[in-house]
Amino acid sequence: MLSLALPKGSLEQGTLELFREADLEIMRTEREYNPRIADPRIGKVKILRPQEIPTYVQEGYFDLGISGLDWVLESGADVVEVADLPYSKAGMGKVRLVVAVHGSSPWQSARDIPDNARVSTEYPRLTTQFFERLGKRVHIVYSYGATEAKVPELVDVAVDLTETGATLIRNGLKIIDVVLESTTKLIANRASWSDPEKRREIEEIRTLLLGVIDARGRVMLKLNVPAERLDDVVSALPAMKRPTISQLYDDGYYAVETIVPKSEVNVLIPRLKALGAEDIVELKVYKVVH
Template sequence: MLDLALPKGSLEEQTLLLFKQADLEIRKTDREYNPTVKDPRIRKVKILRPQEIPKYVEEGYFDLGISGKDWVMESDSDIVEVADMFYSKMGEGIVKIVIAVPNEKDIKSAKDIKPGSRVSTEYPNLTKKFFDKLGIPVDLRYSYGATEAKVPELVDVIVDLTETGSTLRKNGLKIVDIILESNTKLIANKKSMKDPVKRKEIEEIRILLQAVLEARGKVFIVMNVPEDKLDAVVSGLPAMKRPTVSKLYKSDYYAVETVVSKSEINILIPRLKALGAEDILEIDITKIVH
């Protein structure tokens, strides 16, 4: 059985939703940091700050965890990256650690930052490595949150995580460089991955979680098509691979089914109708397993 660490904070809500949709519902109790899950593969669940999870997984306190690539690299944790999990608080899960300065500063890239500048960040290790590589000595100040609020009175530069950059812009800051692109990761302890039983359980959990993520933004459509319109409909139909086509019993109609992007369905359905498709059904998908 697996001990599992899940992230608290901005990723928490979406992580709990992901597990619920994967039929691995995490149920919170009065003990907020110690929820439960009814699954024979999971013994214990703990909700912790994502900054802490990679090291705890490396040290064997947990077999499996979810955290960001940024925190794996910041903590220099020696773990197994089981899978990319493209989700976040706001979108598809690609975030960036950026360097930002006040708009009025004549700085176009990190190379323009003056030696000795005060830099506030929650990522001191990654920030130091970045500026060391540029050969620019800076005065690093660890930030305990609300990093964007510290300029210009307390610091000159900030290094912060952003998904859209909107918070930085609202605070009169501009992005001048990117240290790292990050996304959510499913990570595992190396020893656990060498255990055949635990490795099998980890793989099964991975399949369920990624099946949910794969299904997001997609729908299943089914339609009936007369034989003389079949080629036209199929040629106008996007598909993950190829659509499934089967002849209806004692009929000159065919049933056509496939998976398409939800974002294009509002354009696709009228087009298919015009091409001759009938009885079109749109069905939500909960999981896709490749």
């Protein structure tokens, strides 16, 4: 039975939705930080700040956790990366740790920043490593939040996490460099990963979560096609693999089922109809397990 640490804050809502769609619904109790999941593989669930989760997973307080790659690297935690889960607050999947300065600054890249510049960040480890790779000595000022608000009055540079860059722009900053790109990670304690029973449970949880991730942006199409138009219709389908085709009873028609990208449906459905498809039905896909 697994113990699981889930992230509070910007990743929280997306995590709750992912687990719900994976049929691992996180049920809140009167103890806000100690929900439960009605699944025999999961014994304990805790909601914590994502900054803390990699270290707690490394130290064995939890078998499994979800946190951003940024916090895994910032903490230096020695954990197993079980899966990449590309979801985030705005649904784009990736966030960036960026170097930002005031919009009026002449600096166009991090290489332009002079030695002894004051840099505010919640990521001192990653920021120090980044500037060391550039051969620069800067003064790191730890930020407890609202990092973008400190430039230029209190510090010269902000190193901050952003998904769209909108908050930085609203505060009069411009991005001049990228420290790293980060996605959400499913991580495991090394001893738990080495335990055959726990590893089996971890891999089963991973299968469910990745099935949901893979299904997002896809739909199922079901349609009927006259026998003489079947080849034309099938050739137009951008199927994951080959479509499922079955002959309908005694009427010269075939039923076709396939999974296609949601982004293509608005063009695809009229095309299929023009090629002879009938009774076209679009269905939501909840999981795709390879």
